[in-house]
Amino acid sequence: MRIEGRDLIDLVLSWSLEEVLNVDLYKGQVGTIPTEFDSAADYFKSFIPSLIEETHAALLSSIKTLYRSPVVEINYIAPTAEFELPNNLFYKVHLSPDESPSLIPKDLMALTDKRPNRVDGFNITNEPYVVAIVCKADPDRPNVVTILASKPLLLENVHQMRKKESLFGVYMTNITTNVRIWNSLHLGLQGGNFINLLSTVFKRNSDDGVCIPCRLGESDGLVPSRFLNLNPSQEDAILSCLDVRRCRHANTIKLIWGPPGTGKTKTTSILLFTLLNARCRTLTCTPTNVSVIEVASRVVKLVSRSLKIGNYGLGDVVLFGNGERMKIKERKDLVDFFIDERVDKLYPCFMPFYGWRASINSMIRLLEDPQGQYYQYLEKSKDTVPKSLQEYLTERFSELRNDLELAFSSLCTHLPTALLSSQAATRMYESIDLVKDATISEGMSGEGLKSILVVNGGDRFSREQQVTVEDYYLKLLRLIPEIFTLPGVGDRHLIKELCLGHACLLFSTASCSARLYTGQPIHLVVVDEAAQLKECETAIPLLLPGIQHSILIGDEKQLPAMVESQIALEAGFGRSLFERLAILKHKKYLLNIQYRMHRSISIFPNREFYGMQIQDAPTVKQRNYTKQYLPGKSHGEEQYGEGRSLKNNVEVAVVSDIIAKLLQVSKRTKTRISVGVISPYKAQVLAIQEKIQETCSGGDAGGLFTLKIRSVDGFQGGEEDIIIVSTVRSNGIGRVGFLTDRRRTNVLLTRARHCLWILGNEATMMNSKSVWRYLIQDARKRDCFHNAEEDESLARAIMDNAKIELDTPLTKSRWKVCFSDEFKKSVGEIKNPETYRKIKSFWKGYLRRESLIKQSKIDDVLRLIWAVEILKEEFQYIQVLKIWDVVLNLEHHMKYTEGEVEKCRARCISGDVVIPLRWSLESTNGNGNSDVMEETFGSLNLAGEMMTSEQPNDSLEDEKEEEDIEIDRLSHLLSSITL
Template sequence: MRRVNVRRVEGTGGNLTDVVFSWSLDNVLDENFYKRQVRKIPMEFLSKPVYMTSFIPPLLEEIRADLLSSMKTVFEDPACDPPVREVQSVQESRQNSPPKNLLYNISLKGERVAENDAVTYKPENGDIIALTDTRPNSIDDSKRSERSYLIAFIKGSRKGSDEFQIVSSKPIEFEQNMQEDGKRNTLYAVFLINLTTNICIWNSLTQGLQGGSMAIIEKVLRANSYAGGRCKICSSGSVSDSVARINSFKLNRSQKAAVLSCLATAECHHQSSVELIKGPPGTGKTNTVGSLLCALLGMKCRTLACAPTNIAVLEVAARVLSLVEESLEYGAYGLGDIVLFGSSEGMNIDDDSDLHDVFLDTRARILVRCFAQHSGWKHCLESMIHLLEGTKEDCILYMEDRTNKDNNRHREKKREKGILEDEKLEICKEREEVQYFEDPKSKKIWQMVGGQTSKGKKNKERQPKVPSPETNKLLYGAKEDKGELTQNKNNRVATGGHHDFLMSEKFVERFDFVGEQLKLFTEALYTHLPTSFISLEVVKDMVRALDLLERLKEVLHECEDVGKCADLLPELYSTREECLQSLKCLSKKFTLPNFYTDDKIKKFCLEKACLLFCTASSSVKLKMKGMAPVELLVIDEAAQLKECESTIPLQISGLRHAILVGDEMQLPALVKSKISEKAGFGRSLFERLVLLKHEYHLLNLQYRMHPSISFFPNKEFYENQISDAPNVKDGSYKKQFLQGSMYGPYSFVNVAYGKEEFENHSSRNMVEVAVVSEVVTSLFKGKLLFSFETPYCYQAFALILDQQVGKFPISHF
């Protein structure tokens, strides 16, 4: 037996990839490789080091078994279509330093190698791949060529590209990949397993004792770790506030009792604790967890909610979001306190998803645009203020445009009468003198010059066209003196041109564009920023400013009707002034963060959020340096989470309480190695605590099963503690749509002549397929699926669509 890995297993350091790379192909094939090192995981632990190290040998054995299973599928199953890509190039990385750090940069060809293009392998960080120049027909073929078992670990990648940095288990000899004619052999990258979750577990077990919070770990070592029960100081306190928080949720008595108990626990700062909520099938576990998390969010208790899988995380996050959105008053303000993070590919969050507004990757992309210095929210705000103030430059440009148009129209009229005069003489008559006025903002003296200077010489340089002093008063908000404006029809500058400018086509187009951008950015800010950063008062100011801008937009477009224009002028100017004051106040009250990169924005969102959702393994992100502490942990589907994996979130800094929700009577975590399974590697922390007689809250009212169906599991597994809700006792659950005992609430069908067939490492029984097909056909014809709403009506409908009805009739057998 090889002993090279014993030190690594028993130690508390080293990288998991180093251990995996140290395995030869014979080691991977040897099902007894770790048998002597794997011991049965005890029910109780003497110390924290014993607790952490107890999981390391079975973890390594499970990884070995997973790697072996994948290799058998890839290299031995001819029907398998493996995830494989052709390697385009391999280059040594600058950080390559043999013999320890064998780093290479590889690029993959875009097209898929396999014949079936249905699925394209997209490498991800953490993938273990095999680099091979041929596809072996069996693992024995791999033994004959060491190059066929050259495995590598994908360390990093450029987003959206096919270029990756890998760590290789052995040096890649480029000359060995050359044929005699000097051409390079084709090299393939074949996916085997992803090591990301196992790396997180490994680091949690081996490095956990060197840092992190161990308060919760200490509470789960032994049966008497929780001795003393509830905090005596807090147990006498009132929970009336908590009751008020959950009154709006539709909870039964057992659900409400569980939630109230957990909320009371969350308010305790004197001792750490672990709460269990046991939810048998159909008892409203997800609704209970969602209500609990909503209440914790209302308490501003920084909480992490995690689960074993992305699907489980998305389900509880969607439930919470639906409850939260019902109570939002100002748009989506408040959603910034909720963050869902993890693999974008695994979670499959797109723009149409209900969870789009709380997903971290999406939030970061939106806020990056909002924070942009030259095109973001601040820029749009200043542009709108600048536009509404009616700056001198804008007004001059407009006046120049209007003057040119008026002169053109005037010339056309003269042409019609045949009295066209010299334009230069006309300009001289119109502008006979030099005018001076003071810009109240810049304090500069501006000069308005006509076609001639005071000496009567022609002005060689084109002088800027500026408004008159009277127009200047309107431009900067000064009170208009009635009767002072002249009515020179040829000089629009002197006829109150500013309100003409406000109603000009150029102004309206610019206003609409900037206003739309400002609205989008503003709504994005109060949707995605946490409430600790953007106050309700600021959000109210934002909403008021947007309402005023919308009203100003309506007035501007109404002014396009010449008949209404004069009547709307007072409202136009008053609304404009209100908008200006509102936007200027907003500019002073609220300042954006001074960082603009995607990573910094993500860290900011994670630090400030009150409620975080992710898988248990992804919670490692909350262990980043400088991250704000998490007070409370809620693990949903806790009975399906391996105890070693639960140590990842249990060690998050600042954690005071943990709430585990699950049911140990349902399916446990999947374990591939028989040795690890026998050692109890798949057992959850939830199950171990229940076996140690830890108290738990039982959800005791089921809403899903017909009473005749719930009778058996209630008696055999739950000691008759589960009651049937009224909805499963009403008439719809008593109906029988087809005649015969087979079509009652449940049936046992004995298929006596079936035969198991094995293919692709799986089995099937065609006789059973035929029986099920005929039963489904009968149900479909009886329209059972569409006669009433059932908890699984959509599942049944999907089955009908997917099932090729009548393909295997019983008579065929």
């Protein structure tokens, strides 16, 4: 069995569990990818070590979370005919149909005899698990797949499984894209005509235009329509790209630089629409399914508005890829353009017994010899009571008319114009319209055609006109097969190849473009969001047969490609071809007018990221573009939440309060408002989503109010009226995590049209020594900086959140914190949010104090009383933090023996961490009967941050964030307790 990328697959299957878990397995073997290359071999080889390391990191990430991965039970497994030791270990696997996930080729799975619940869950036998890759899936039987295993399987155990024994397949990850990159890199290493285009960018190249003969030649006059309302920079960019389209002598790569809000998608769609009119066979690629859907939908709108003959011409536009991941069924505007849906619509048209040709012949026979057709019906009929002549002709005519209408509509809509002429399409639509309202005449007397058809109600035509129309309809039916000569194609694969091979505009992800390597040549490749695409992945479409020119559209100042491996990231594996060419000073066509942001929002990112090269459009300068919503800023304590991903519950409360107000405004004023909430941390996104569900679940504004809550990556390319940014980070040392990434910050700051709120901690931002420091300074200068506690409503939200968290049981704490009833009662009576804040930051150097009972100053009046105690817990004693009360002066004391006092004073320091000590019951007679109310603050670690042990596969956080968990001594513990 031939498998693409077999070398890479064999390498992956050769890794042992120990090697997979070794994060440094390829450290020292991955070199930095240079910005210039001396040869094609240097170019393509430079990406291979990083690709291997990235594949290893993806597998490592997946194996850490196998306990959360889809699991299927295997009912049957046996070697295939291609099975051959030692390497071709092919097996056919039957999965349990009751729980089978949809497995596709290049899915990696682990075969094991138990459902894993952690990494070492596989260490159950001498052969803990076997990794296998899905090579082929049976389209007719989704629960049957062919796999290639890393090791031979002991099949006698499988065939003789007792009822208590099972075999499971655990999904790990899919490596399709990495395999396609691997194949393209090795294709490039073969040299030849494949690398003509890429060879122009191995080094700095000052030549940016068309070759001299084409530059001096006459223009073909192809310019974008003026009604499309392009600005000069957009028009210049499009015209420069149309110029290279005409050149057949040289290879050219053009860059269009589209900063936020400058109409990049509009420019791209008009460029593609113009290329369609020029009959230039063009492939448009993007990094993700979401982005390819976006650009395709914009082009489809332009194409649909320009059609002149029904839907004829839509077949020149085709979208292909993974329909499930694209959620194509949910996109009614695009479903007819998706290749699989298109094949499904065309397939019946070419069937020999009921396709379009068969239907035409049947209609002709019915109209020319109605009685003969009726007699044939009577001979074959099994009806107890046969239909009358009138009934038969009425039903049969209606059936054939509907069949022809469906077939002709499908052919005109889905076939490329290269396969169906405009003359044939016109005649098909004409035939549909001609008999759309036709009926069978009453009182059939067997007089042939003249007695059958009543066209358009009959009363508008004389009998002679009826006969003329009927004759013309028959002539149309005979003419169509003569001018549409496409032979019968009863094979779905052949129909797909015809549609892909003759379409003019093709849309897919860069990875899926590999499907075109065996198809008809492509002349031009347009890569949208090119700055988000790894350069080696861009090689997939740029190495397609026939490619002469490419247009890269993007912005290297925004988010780059996602890279799993830190080693590969540091090697430059995530750098895009767009960014590398920008570094080499390749000419970029800048779209320099932004239409999205109010000028007060655009000024900072324009100055900080684009050197004031972007102009504000007149529309955003107008007074009516200014919208006043609700003011507010906030800061709170950062905590660890879902998947070791940071969250900040105070910011969650403030966001919820703001959204609730905006929803009420929308309902009261009947105003359409779109709101986006962005956070760099997945846990914060989830926390905000949960909170909004609780507080705004019943707040329908009649469809006027829309809300999106996403990560930064999920918002690239998006825009809303109002954007609320929850920065999460709140610490005294200026750690802002992902916010140090200028490109991520750029995306955060450029999504809003009218209003941008940023919730964050001033001290953290100012101490970060990043762009956020300058943002705070800029906000202060422009009087845009506010304290949430100065707003009565926001202050109440913060205080309510604090009271809720006081009673929230958390898990997995290192220290147990006990609260007395007096403390809870005292805190519940506090109304001032500033007092809450001071209670949370009361800790001052308790290690230097000698007494067991501590007083910590909250303000001039209040003191927090607390102590380190020991508590009996099953068969041992453990140190606990006991919070006694908030009082005006010291009111409590404790009585301990001298030995117990020494145990309370004892400290165990591990690195920078103070951990609680434990003693066996036999070693002490200490007080184990302290009747205090215990509240376990589960996720409290030494920085007071809340976390869980899970790490989702799509988590945005880098593992370096884990260093923030325990960076402070115990002297900072209670300063981060959320009250």
